[in-house]
Amino acid sequence: KNYPPGPKWFPMLGSAYTVAKLRKKYGTLANSVAHMSRKYGPLIGLKIGQEKIVMAYGMQAIKEFLMNENLNGRPTGPFYELRTFGRKGVLLTDEAFWTEQRKFILRHLREFGFGKRNMSEMIEQEAEVMVNHIKEQMGKKGEVVLQMDTMFGIHVLNTLWTMLAGTKYSPDDENLIHLQSILNKLFKNIDMMGTLFSHFPILRYFAPEMSGYNLYMQTHKPIWTFINKEIEEHKRTHIPGEPRDLIDVYLEMINSPDKPGTFTEEQLLAICLDFFMAGSETTTKSFGFCFLHLILNPEVQKKAQEEIDSVVGRNRTPSLNDRPNLPYVEAIVMETLRHFMAMTFGVPHRALRDTSLCGYYIPKGTMIVPTFHSVFFGAECIWDDPKTFRPERFLENDTSVLDNFIPFGIGKRRCLGESLARGNLFIFIASLLQNFNFSVPEGHPKPCTDAQDGVTASPVPYKGLISLRS
Numbered sequence: 001k002n003y004p005p006g007p008k009w010f011p012m013l014g015s016a017y018t019v020a021k022l023r024k025k026y027g028t029l030a031n032s033v034a035h036m037s038r039k040y041g042p043l044i045g046l047k048i049g050q051e052k053i054v055m056a057y058g059m060q061a062i063k064e065f066l067m068n069e070n071l072n073g074r075p076t077g078p079f080y081e082l083r084t085f086g087r088k089g090v091l092l093t094d095e096a097f098w099t100e101q102r103k104f105i106l107r108h109l110r111e112f113g114f115g116k117r118n119m120s121e122m123i124e125q126e127a128e129v130m131v132n133h134i135k136e137q138m139g140k141k142g143e144v145v146l147q148m149d150t151m152f153g154i155h156v157l158n159t160l161w162t163m164l165a166g167t168k169y170s171p172d173d174e175n176l177i178h179l180q181s182i183l184n185k186l187f188k189n190i191d192m193m194g195t196l197f198s199h200f201p202i203l204r205y206f207a208p209e210m211s212g213y214n215l216y217m218q219t220h221k222p223i224w225t226f227i228n229k230e231i232e233e234h235k236r237t238h239i240p241g242e243p244r245d246l247i248d249v250y251l252e253m254i255n256s257p258d259k260p261g262t263f264t265e266e267q268l269l270a271i272c273l274d275f276f277m278a279g280s281e282t283t284t285k286s287f288g289f290c291f292l293h294l295i296l297n298p299e300v301q302k303k304a305q306e307e308i309d310s311v312v313g314r315n316r317t318p319s320l321n322d323r324p325n326l327p328y329v330e331a332i333v334m335e336t337l338r339h340f341m342a343m344t345f346g347v348p349h350r351a352l353r354d355t356s357l358c359g360y361y362i363p364k365g366t367m368i369v370p371t372f373h374s375v376f377f378g379a380e381c382i383w384d385d386p387k388t389f390r391p392e393r394f395l396e397n398d399t400s401v402l403d404n405f406i407p408f409g410i411g412k413r414r415c416l417g418e419s420l421a422r423g424n425l426f427i428f429i430a431s432l433l434q435n436f437n438f439s440v441p442e443g444h445p446k447p448c449t450d451a452q453d454g455v456t457a458s459p460v461p462y463k464g465l466i467s468l469r470s
């Protein structure tokens with residue numbers, strides 16, 4: 001009673017068929033939810049299989065939802081448990097277990113530079129590696145055509161992995177390129193609400209291929225192996241009392257006599273997996289959207305390059321200290337996040353107790369998903385030309401712009417990696433624009449601005465011509 005309104009529920013399927021039909025018609029899940037919200041309002045009540053799912057559409061609904069602590073859980077079920085041998089990690093756990101782990105991770109990541117000055121130095125070093133790697137590929141020609149939607153993956157992971165595991169990988173590391181490409185494939189085949197076997201768990205036994213179960217497991221296994229190797233290496237080389245990174249600190253906690261019960265080796269593996277997925281995918285996809293729009297908007301590149309030349313010059317790498325003096329580059333970062341998150345849903349929450357939202361009843365156990373499309377592109381968007389890539393919108397003196405800018409969420413479950421993500425975006429974009437121009441390669445089509453659906457939205461794969469600036 002008083003559950004949010006939505007499409008009719010059919011026996012067994014619930015509203016799955018209606019949602020699938022809308023998705024076919026409107027191209028993406030975000031566009032389908034936008035369509036449903038026109039009919040049903042800011043909360044759309046769905047039932048997919050046995051699962052109740054509410055989509056929150058619009059700033060007021062999303063803010064009220066994210067600030068309601070009764071809605072701070074994460075979904076349960078085999079889809080969420082199989083990836084980490086039970087409910088483990090930080091991304092998809094809740095209650096006291098999650099609080100203890102999140103606090104520990106945040107405190108110790110800071111020891112290894114997270115959010116501090118040496119984070120800037122570490123990102124600057126990686127940006128230099130990236131610039132030099134591109135220059136090597138250019139050779140004497142001074143230009144090269146590259147697959148731009150995926151080329152940031154290893155560089156982004158390196159900035160994260162330095163703090164987590166004290167390791168960096170070569171941009172040509174074949175194993176890591178493979179792991180990122182299979183993860184990319186998985187993320188295109190599922191979405192933030194899950195996949196067929198998460199809504200209909202029994203299908204994993206009868207139709208493992210069709211329900212997405214096989215792909216899910218085939219993707220996770222090599223990533224577990226990769227992380228396990230890293231943990232084993234740390235166990236072999238770690239000197240007690242001299243932690244080098246988060247894995248070492250965590251191992252010390254596991255070995256301490258008075259450790260709380262939540263600290264186990266499986267939990268450490270789950271945390272690394274969460275970071276591998278939540279940390280590298282999101283930032284890499286954001287770069288994909290950013291350079292796509294920079295290629296299509298040479299005047300934005302030119303404006304940023306003039307700013308960088310006058311503040312930083314050409315002889316040193318931009319740093320996070322330059323942020324206040326590079327407002328146009330910072331505005332590109334925000335415009336990038338807006339375009340990426342407009343087509344990406346927030347991580348699903350779960351009602352820990354019966355509660356109410358926007359005057360509706362939300363029963364315990366309901367999954368609830370924020371639809372950022374509404375605030376960045378859709379009906380509640382405060383910008384009149386939302387699909388245009390126009391960084392200037394963030395430089396206009398309008399405070400409501402920042403009130404409506406919540407790509408990392410709000411409240412207690414707010415993104416744990418915001419400072420690293422923003423730092424990466426700022427330094428990499430500034431460094432690349434300082435050195436290169438980006439354009440459509442001869443004989444190639446203009447990149448398409450439509451997003452592809454998945455756990456996180458991706459740009460349609462595209463190539464760019466990168467040439468040395470004169």
Ligand code: HEM
Pocket residue numbers: 066090091092102160274275278279280282283286337341345346347348407408409410412413414415416417418420421
């Ligand atoms: C463009 C980059 C990124 C965006 C837009 C982004 C956005 C988000 C959003 C919307 C959430 C969900 C908040 C909620 O559930 O209410 C989230 C959670 C999370 N993010 Fe990010 N994120 C980004 C990068 C990163 C990075 C680089 C890391 C790792 C260093 C990271 C780690 C996490 C983790 C661990 C959570 C779960 C937090 C929790 O449940 O307590 N994210 N992120």
